[in-house]
Amino acid sequence: MCDGYDPAKCTTVSEMLARLGDKWTVLVIMMLDDGPQRFSDLKRMVVGVSQRMLTLTLRALERDGIVERTVYPTVPPRVEYALTDLGRSFSVPVKALGGWVFANHDNIQTARVRFDNRLPDSSAKIGKAA
Numbered sequence: 001m002c003d004g005y006d007p008a009k010c011t012t013v014s015e016m017l018a019r020l021g022d023k024w025t026v027l028v029i030m031m032l033d034d035g036p037q038r039f040s041d042l043k044r045m046v047v048g049v050s051q052r053m054l055t056l057t058l059r060a061l062e063r064d065g066i067v068e069r070t071v072y073p074t075v076p077p078r079v080e081y082a083l084t085d086l087g088r089s090f091s092v093p094v095k096a097l098g099g100w101v102f103a104n105h106d107n108i109q110t111a112r113v114r115f116d117n118r119l120p121d122s123s124a125k126i127g128k129a130a
Helices: 007-021 023-032 039-045 051-063 085-103 105-118
Strands: 067-072 078-083
Touching (some): 051 067, 078 085
């Protein structure tokens, strides 16, 4: 059991761990750690994210108090996303997780190839389309 365990908070803990496990959340938070970003800049920096998924990710992070959205009264309106204080504290474990993956990328890929090569039927390979 962890410090501060409270069964009444388990739902929120589960939701935030699920958020942490979402690949777009990790990448968005890592990009916002350098400072506020416009939507189009985030879309360019987070390779592979669709406009819809980026929108959903940013809305979920805003709802959780991790990200704040600021609309500037210009023509056209300029919108920026930034980490809140809560978001900056959440970015610590997120960056650690993301950094671990980047640091171990080659080892992970090697392990996957080794595992996949052990399987007799290529359609049974995990994470691969049949």
